[in-house]
Amino acid sequence: MTVSTFTANSAANTVKDKTESKKGMVYNTKDLNLWYGETHALKNINLEIQENDVTAIIGPSGCGKSTYIKTLNRMVELTPIVKISGDIQYREKSIFDKNFKVEDLRTHVGMVFQKPNPFPKSIYENVVYGPKIHGIRDKKVLDQIVEKSLRGAAIWDEVKDRLHENAYGLSGGQQQRLCIARCLAIEPDVILMDEPTSALDPISTLKVEELVQELKKDFSIIIVTHNMQQAARISDKTAFFLNGEVIEYADTDVIFSNPTDKRTEDYITGRFG
Amino acid sequence: MKHIDTKLVEKKMGSRLTTNTVAKNVFLAATLFGLLVLVILIYRVVADSIGWIDFEFLTNKLSTDPEKAGIMGAISGTLWLMVVVAPVTMILGVGTAIYLEEYAKKGRLQAFIQTNISNLAGVPSIVFGILGLTVFARALGLGNIVLAGGLTMSLLVLPVVVVASQEAIRAVPQFLREASYGMGATKWQTIKNVVLPAALPGILTGVILALSRAIGETAPLVVLGIPALLIPLPDGIFDKFTVMPMQIYYWTLDSALVAEYANLAAGTIVILLLVLFIMNSIAVLIRNKFQRRF
Ligand SMILES: Nc1ncnc2c1ncn2[C@@H]1O[C@H](COP(=O)(O)OP(=O)(O)O)[C@@H](O)[C@H]1O
Numbered sequence: 001m002t003v004s005t006f007t008a009n010s011a012a013n014t015v016k017d018k019t020e021s022k023k024g025m026v027y028n029t030k031d032l033n034l035w036y037g038e039t040h041a042l043k044n045i046n047l048e049i050q051e052n053d054v055t056a057i058i059g060p061s062g063c064g065k066s067t068y069i070k071t072l073n074r075m076v077e078l079t080p081i082v083k084i085s086g087d088i089q090y091r092e093k094s095i096f097d098k099n100f101k102v103e104d105l106r107t108h109v110g111m112v113f114q115k116p117n118p119f120p121k122s123i124y125e126n127v128v129y130g131p132k133i134h135g136i137r138d139k140k141v142l143d144q145i146v147e148k149s150l151r152g153a154a155i156w157d158e159v160k161d162r163l164h165e166n167a168y169g170l171s172g173g174q175q176q177r178l179c180i181a182r183c184l185a186i187e188p189d190v191i192l193m194d195e196p197t198s199a200l201d202p203i204s205t206l207k208v209e210e211l212v213q214e215l216k217k218d219f220s221i222i223i224v225t226h227n228m229q230q231a232a233r234i235s236d237k238t239a240f241f242l243n244g245e246v247i248e249y250a251d252t253d254v255i256f257s258n259p260t261d262k263r264t265e266d267y268i269t270g271r272f273g
Numbered sequence: 274m275k276h277i278d279t280k281l282v283e284k285k286m287g288s289r290l291t292t293n294t295v296a297k298n299v300f301l302a303a304t305l306f307g308l309l310v311l312v313i314l315i316y317r318v319v320a321d322s323i324g325w326i327d328f329e330f331l332t333n334k335l336s337t338d339p340e341k342a343g344i345m346g347a348i349s350g351t352l353w354l355m356v357v358v359a360p361v362t363m364i365l366g367v368g369t370a371i372y373l374e375e376y377a378k379k380g381r382l383q384a385f386i387q388t389n390i391s392n393l394a395g396v397p398s399i400v401f402g403i404l405g406l407t408v409f410a411r412a413l414g415l416g417n418i419v420l421a422g423g424l425t426m427s428l429l430v431l432p433v434v435v436v437a438s439q440e441a442i443r444a445v446p447q448f449l450r451e452a453s454y455g456m457g458a459t460k461w462q463t464i465k466n467v468v469l470p471a472a473l474p475g476i477l478t479g480v481i482l483a484l485s486r487a488i489g490e491t492a493p494l495v496v497l498g499i500p501a502l503l504i505p506l507p508d509g510i511f512d513k514f515t516v517m518p519m520q521i522y523y524w525t526l527d528s529a530l531v532a533e534y535a536n537l538a539a540g541t542i543v544i545l546l547l548v549l550f551i552m553n554s555i556a557v558l559i560r561n562k563f564q565r566r567f
């Protein structure tokens with residue numbers, strides 16, 4: 001076992017001791033390793049993620065942030081060369097269990113992508129996509145879901161008069177909030193966000209950040225970010241990834257004020273990355 | 274120390290510019306040559322057909338009397354042929370494309386099938402005619418009816434539909450599929466709700482181009498023994514039939530006997546070209562309208 005893994009484990013344990021009594025755990029990652037062919041992209045990851053937290057994943061480009069978050073809903077396996085060892089438990093069930101279908105996992109765990117990716121359909125059709133997939137046909141119910149989800153994503157007022165217009169007519173920031181609404185419409189438990197603001201302007205970024213603060217009341221959020229200020233502003237816990245390893249995982253204020261590992265300190269003070 | 278000698282550059286400038294102009298004109302001439310041949314062809318056909326295309330030419334049945342002869346039989350034969358070819362190529366072609374793009378593992382088998390589809394596109398049409406004759410007309414005992422002709426034509430144009438549909442499906446960006454999978458959709462739900470709607474314009478373009486090829490093909494139908502002189506109109510896919518290119522073929526052959534048959538052939542060619550021109554324009558329109566939406 002490498003020194004860094006040890007650091008990560010001990011950090012995780014300290015955090016766990018403080019909070020376990022109050023909050024449940026949504027994800028427990030145990031000795032996770034992932035390869036793209038020969039590339040060892042994730043190395044011995046051990047992480048426990050608490051419910052109703054915003055958990056930020058930071059680290060330089062190529063350190064495995066996207067790979068990790070895509071493993072949590074098994075989207076990473078769409079790449080055929082991927083091999084995985086170790087385990088991830090979601091609400092105490094292994095996500096790799098044969099009886100736990102990926103379709104089922106993904107209705108509990110929604111995802112928002114780096115680049116806004118609405119369907120080339122109307123705003124309304126975008127939001128009802130998930131519910132329809134899961135068998136809801138009743139127009140009244142769908143209408144309710146649309147309003148609730150769009151309100152939840154703080155975009156209702158901007159689009160309520162143009163629900164049947166194509167989503168491609170929205171600005172990038174609006175498209176991203178629509179994608180968040182589309183994700184809320186499946187009534188998930190966890191929301192995964194992979195650099196959701198990296199394609200957005202500062203004002204849209206701010207809106208999404210405020211939204212994340214709002215959403216954490218009802219959801220557990222795991223957010224990858226390139227932007228350390230963002231992690232510091234919005235997250236409760238922060239995991240620092242480097243070269244496929246978790247170097248340090250702790251309360252966000254601890255990571256940013258008093259990191260244990262030299263490499264964490266170097267990264268957050270901008271010495272590399 | 275300069276590497277480029279200004280004097281030398283100036284000295285050579287003239288010949289460089291001359292070569293440049295020559296090159297431009299050579300390529301222009303190549304383009305004009307093709308266009309010229311096309312213009313002459315169309316001019317001759319149109320000139321021969323003038324005075325022969327009228328309403329009755331389109332609505333009359335076949336007759337040995339050139340004044341009374343019309344191409345209604347060939348038109349309805351072509352339409353019935355499409356009734357077979359369109360759904361068969363759609364289902365088989367799009368189905369194959371979906372399998373190859375969305376389901377098949379990228380590997381040897383997939384590469385093998387892919388190569389064979391490309392090879393199939395290069396097989397001469399007469400070979401498909403022989404296949405149709407052996408399998409549909411004789412082994413299945415269908416004879417020279419619309420269904421046999423339509424199935425033969427379907428095989429012939431299938432590669433066009435498969436390749437066009439594959440390209441259309443491949444052009445659907447991965448992030449749309451990810452959005453769908455990310456909400457717990459199955460593969461089929463993703464294909465049905467996201468991939469196919471986004472690929473539809475490209476698929477339609479391919480199907481229209483395939484149909485226009487089927488409308489113009491002659492050789493396979495000659496092999497199938499589509500009749501030269503057929504007076505009754507086909508009423509369904511189990512009837513005997515003829516199509517425009519066959520009509521052109523026989524009238525041209527017989528123009529040695531009756532000179533006016535050449536004019537009838539020319540008139541049919543004009544109609545056939547018009548139909549093909551319209552179909553190809555629709556295909557291009559669809560493609561341009563829906564291009565690069567993502
Ligand atoms: N589809 C893939 N095929 C092969 N290697 C990949 C693939 N995706 C990512 N990788 C590799 O895995 C590592 C981690 O990538 P990624 O998770 O995208 O990093 P991050 O999101 O932190 O920038 C990188 O070295 C990258 O080159």
Ligand SMILES: [Mg+2]
Pocket residue numbers: 065066067
């Ligand atoms: Mg990434």
